[in-house]
Amino acid sequence: MTTQAATSASQIPKKKSANSLWRDAYRRILANRIALASMVVIIVYVLMALLAQFGLIATDYNLTNTDLKWLSPSSEYLFGTDIFGRSVLHRAIHGSVIAVTVGFFAALIALFIGVTMGALAGYFGGWVDDSITWLYTTIDSIPYILLMASFQFALGQGLSNLFFALGLTSWVTLCRLVRAEFLKQKQKEYVESARSLGASHFRRIFLHILPNVMHLGLIQFGLIFVSAIKIEVILSFLGLGVEAGVPSWGIMINEAKQELNRGYWWNLGAATVFMFGLVLAVNLFNDALRDALDPKLKNK
Amino acid sequence: MSDSIVQVKDLWVEFKTDEGTVQAVKGATYDIPRGKTVGLVGESGSGKSVSSLAMMGLIPQPPGIIKQGEILFEGEDLLKKTESEMRKVRGNDISMIFQEPMTSLNPVFTVGDQIGETLRLHQKLNKKEADEKALDLLDKVGIPNPSQRIKSYPHEMSGGQRQRVMIAMAIACEPKLLIADEPTTALDVTIQKQILELLAKLQEDFNMSMLFITHDLALIGDIADDVIVMYKGDIVERGKCSKIFQNANHPYTRGLIACRPPLEHIPQRLPMVSDFMDESGKEKSFDNSKVQDRIIRPLGDSEILMEMKDIKKHFPIRGGIFGTVKDHVKAVDGVSLNVYKGRTLGLVGESGCGKTTLGRTVLRLIEPTEGQIIYDGEDITNYDKTQMREMRKKMQIIFQDPYASLNPRMTVGSSIMEPMVIHNLGGSRSERQDMAADLMKRVDLEPFHLNRYPHEFSGGQRQRICIARALAVKPDFIICDESVSALDVSVQAQVLNLLLDLQDEFNLTYIFISHDLAVVKFISDELAVMNGGKVVELADSRSIYENPQEDYTKKLLEAIPKGIPKELAGLAERKQ
Numbered sequence: 001m002t003t004q005a006a007t008s009a010s011q012i013p014k015k016k017s018a019n020s021l022w023r024d025a026y027r028r029i030l031a032n033r034i035a036l037a038s039m040v041v042i043i044v045y046v047l048m049a050l051l052a053q054f055g056l057i058a059t060d061y062n063l064t065n066t067d068l069k070w071l072s073p074s075s076e077y078l079f080g081t082d083i084f085g086r087s088v089l090h091r092a093i094h095g096s097v098i099a100v101t102v103g104f105f106a107a108l109i110a111l112f113i114g115v116t117m118g119a120l121a122g123y124f125g126g127w128v129d130d131s132i133t134w135l136y137t138t139i140d141s142i143p144y145i146l147l148m149a150s151f152q153f154a155l156g157q158g159l160s161n162l163f164f165a166l167g168l169t170s171w172v173t174l175c176r177l178v179r180a181e182f183l184k185q186k187q188k189e190y191v192e193s194a195r196s197l198g199a200s201h202f203r204r205i206f207l208h209i210l211p212n213v214m215h216l217g218l219i220q221f222g223l224i225f226v227s228a229i230k231i232e233v234i235l236s237f238l239g240l241g242v243e244a245g246v247p248s249w250g251i252m253i254n255e256a257k258q259e260l261n262r263g264y265w266w267n268l269g270a271a272t273v274f275m276f277g278l279v280l281a282v283n284l285f286n287d288a289l290r291d292a293l294d295p296k297l298k299n300k
Numbered sequence: 301m302s303d304s305i306v307q308v309k310d311l312w313v314e315f316k317t318d319e320g321t322v323q324a325v326k327g328a329t330y331d332i333p334r335g336k337t338v339g340l341v342g343e344s345g346s347g348k349s350v351s352s353l354a355m356m357g358l359i360p361q362p363p364g365i366i367k368q369g370e371i372l373f374e375g376e377d378l379l380k381k382t383e384s385e386m387r388k389v390r391g392n393d394i395s396m397i398f399q400e401p402m403t404s405l406n407p408v409f410t411v412g413d414q415i416g417e418t419l420r421l422h423q424k425l426n427k428k429e430a431d432e433k434a435l436d437l438l439d440k441v442g443i444p445n446p447s448q449r450i451k452s453y454p455h456e457m458s459g460g461q462r463q464r465v466m467i468a469m470a471i472a473c474e475p476k477l478l479i480a481d482e483p484t485t486a487l488d489v490t491i492q493k494q495i496l497e498l499l500a501k502l503q504e505d506f507n508m509s510m511l512f513i514t515h516d517l518a519l520i521g522d523i524a525d526d527v528i529v530m531y532k533g534d535i536v537e538r539g540k541c542s543k544i545f546q547n548a549n550h551p552y553t554r555g556l557i558a559c560r561p562p563l564e565h566i567p568q569r570l571p572m573v574s575d576f577m578d579e580s581g582k583e584k585s586f587d588n589s590k591v592q593d594r595i596i597r598p599l600g601d602s603e604i605l606m607e608m609k610d611i612k613k614h615f616p617i618r619g620g621i622f623g624t625v626k627d628h629v630k631a632v633d634g635v636s637l638n639v640y641k642g643r644t645l646g647l648v649g650e651s652g653c654g655k656t657t658l659g660r661t662v663l664r665l666i667e668p669t670e671g672q673i674i675y676d677g678e679d680i681t682n683y684d685k686t687q688m689r690e691m692r693k694k695m696q697i698i699f700q701d702p703y704a705s706l707n708p709r710m711t712v713g714s715s716i717m718e719p720m721v722i723h724n725l726g727g728s729r730s731e732r733q734d735m736a737a738d739l740m741k742r743v744d745l746e747p748f749h750l751n752r753y754p755h756e757f758s759g760g761q762r763q764r765i766c767i768a769r770a771l772a773v774k775p776d777f778i779i780c781d782e783s784v785s786a787l788d789v790s791v792q793a794q795v796l797n798l799l800l801d802l803q804d805e806f807n808l809t810y811i812f813i814s815h816d817l818a819v820v821k822f823i824s825d826e827l828a829v830m831n832g833g834k835v836v837e838l839a840d841s842r843s844i845y846e847n848p849q850e851d852y853t854k855k856l857l858e859a860i861p862k863g864i865p866k867e868l869a870g871l872a873e874r875k876q
Contacts, residue, residue: 020753021709189705193766196665197719197773198692211709 025215028292035288041281048093049100058090061247070264079270082255092270094247099229099278102162106228107221109167114174115210115217121175122182123205129179136172144169148231152240159242162235166228174220181213215293222286226279233275249275304331305477305509306355311369313350316362324350326533327369332477337503337510339520339541341556342530343788344759348513351530352479354379355511356396357386373477392422395470397463399482404466405454411438411465412450418472437468440505442498459651460491467498474506481513488650488815493859496523515788517556518861521545529553531581551577551584558588559793561822563845563860567591569800570793570822596825596840602640605777605809606662611635611671613654613661631657633833634671639777644803644810646824646841648817648856654833655813659779662811663695664688675777693723696770700782702762706754712765713750716740719772739768743798760791767798771806779811784819796823817856821845829853 051057068085079088121132151165235241236250249271256268313325325347342348371378416430438446441464484492529537536550555573575586614628632654647655660666699705716736726732737747743764784792829837
């Protein structure tokens with residue numbers, strides 16, 4: 001008996017099967033040219049942010065030289081210079097550090113809160129559901145910018161506080177979606193059969209249902225990423241974002257509002273082009289991701 | 301003009317998938333005679349539905365490709381028609397009824413609106429005329445009190461009634477051909493019988509032709525004139541219904557006829573298609589009449605494993621603004637039964653009779669309102685969570701839908717090993733893997749498939765995986781809740797045989813729940829008929845067939861498709 005079992009186990013290939021639903025989605029992403037192109041763009045932005053952060057490119061972003069102020073775009077200064085004679089291109093490159101980190105960490109925090117809350121509310125129902133629903137309905141009924149501004153005010157300015165403020169306010173939609181999906185999934189027989197096998201609540205929530213719901217998290221992650229970048233820009237423009245002096249696209253646009261009537265458009269131009277590129281790439285990738293993860297669109 | 305309404309000539313259909321091209325229909329040629337019913341039989345994946353979808357111009361292209369062939373409808377090739385020409389044919393000349401009455405009606409419109417829509421679209425009737433006609437149709441399909449029911453929404457109707465509404469929609473424009481694609485598979489046997497009778501009656505009244513698609517050959521015997529049997533895209537048998545049942549040429553057809561649980565006797569095991577032919581389709585010699593009957597030992601020989609004492613489960617109905625309890629649904633209303641060690645208790649009844657609720661209450665997946673559950677001498681009714689988790693090792697359940705009861709994101713191996721992890725069986729991962737591999741072999745699956753995901757398996761294979769998972773904790777007691785109802789008859793026979801073999805090998809005790817009396821009777825030692833939350837008849841499985849006491853039991857017996865062609869059953873009788 002034991003020897004027989006041993007041979008049968010050795011027949012089992014160690015490699016994971018190439019046919020899990022996740023692998024299917026991965027294959028479909030690789031087959032999609034737009035998805036690949038936008039993935040490349042996203043990677044370029046991330047690399048740019050990393051290199052800038054570690055002082056390997058665009059090191060002179062804060063080098064002031066008033067002799068060179070407001071130079072028009074040229075081959076030396078691709079996007080010209082600002083009021084202090086700093087290279088606008090290099091400031092825009094540094095702006096990607098703020099954008100990528102804010103987007104990533106805000107989305108990560110929102111993902112964590114949204115999925116956990118949604119899972120608990122949907123799975124347990126009853127008073128747990130009531131309190132969580134009450135909480136997110138309340139948060140959702142406050143005008144967004146106002147809420148963000150008050151969070152930011154209470155926590156104080158600064159990059160890490162910005163993550164928290166954005167994260168703490170962006171989880172509501174995700175929480176709703178996850179809750180609804182948990183309500184649906186918990187009635188499926190695979191969950192009931194796990195229960196009849198003696199599986200604990202924890203096991204049923206995190207090992208059984210969550211993997212079947214996680215595609216929502218992935219898609220929402222991209223959406224929150226994009227909206228966090230855009231909101232950071234608006235907040236910085238209003239003077240509520242990162243501290244002045246830190247190069248961010250929002251601050252560049254803020255500075256540009258005094259310059260525009262004199263005809264110096266490049267601060268605005270550079271920030272807009274950089275932001276547009278990243279937001280578009282993430283959005284396109286997200287669309288491709290949604291199609292790849294949706295089993296109903298499978299054979300199209 | 302010929303006397304055939306439809307002639308399918310050398311039809312080839314293939315589907316392009318990730319794994320390559322699948323030949324769904326390989327050169328099908330058949331006729332549907334005017335005013336007759338043709339039964340198209342085959343298991344899932346045999347291509348039986350594809351050829352009818354081609355007739356309706358409903359094959360999604362891509363991935364489907366109609367490679368060659370003609371489908372002549374009254375002499376015109378349907379495959380050459382444009383989409384707008386086809387729209388005039390669909391619902392008007394040819395209409396279709398689908399399997400799932402729950403999802404094929406739109407939940408936001410009343411049934412009257414939905415029937416009327418077809419009429420307004422194809423017959424250009426105005427609202428009032430359409431309403432009148434809809435009322436007439438509801439009456440024709442046997443919906444009681446049609447003038448009130450016309451304003452009902454689909455969720456207010458039962459499954460059988462919804463299927464009647466679907467039929468009313470299908471016949472609204474008096475089509476020349478009605479395609480019924482597994483119209484009764486999702487229904488109880490008793491409702492199935494009513495729907496079959498209705499279809500037979502309508503077919504005569506309207507002088508329609510009908511193409512009836514099913515996996516269950518016995519069903520077709522009741523209703524069809526001609527039978528076509530499809531296997532893996534090929535037509536393997538075709539002929540008059542009466543001839544096929546008495547003298548089938550192809551071993552596959554003989555296998556299909558034999559694999560349904562018989563009523564008159566209880567064989568040791570069910571014949572399977574694989575007894576009649578091998579994988580490649582080569583005939584094997586097998587004599588069905590040599591299968592011996594099962595010897596049923598008296599129940600008194602065995603000890604009692606579980607006692608249910610006066611079990612009640614009432615669900616409160618809340619109403620009013622304060623959600624006060626107004627009434628109770630008495631799902632299970634005082635059931636006392638004994639289950640004997642190593643034996644099978646069958647629970648049979650229509651949907652809503654409380655059999656499923658009883659099964660879940662016994663496992664305490666639902667808490668009983670009243671009563672006691674005594675397992676192996678111990679009262680487990682008030683066991684707490686930890687005690688109950690220990691009990692779950694001994695008691696298992698196999699659900700109806702093998703598609704829903706496996707987690708789609710877990711490999712089959714992880715699913716089978718999970719109960720071992722929960723209950724700490726087998727020390728290491730590799731030990732558990734060995735145990736899982738053994739279980740796979742025991743349920744006749746390849747051990748190296750452990751790394752695959754559920755969607756890569758067929759329905760029957762998935763049900764085997766569920767059985768393997770239930771066996772992983774070495775239980776003594778298993779509840780099979782409609783475990784074979786979602787399977788093709790040919791696959792059903794295999795799973796039933798497997799359950800019997802496992803019972804012999806591991807001395808398992810089963811409660812087997814089903815709406816199909818023939819299946820329950822085959823597998824059970826003792827049989828409880830349930831109706832309205834109560835057990836109405838309890839007897840051993842032989843005497844329940846030979847000498848049913850209650851009218852309700854007789855009704856259930858009556859509803860089982862006998863597989864007797866309609867000429868033999870006396871069509872004249874039905875006409876009256």
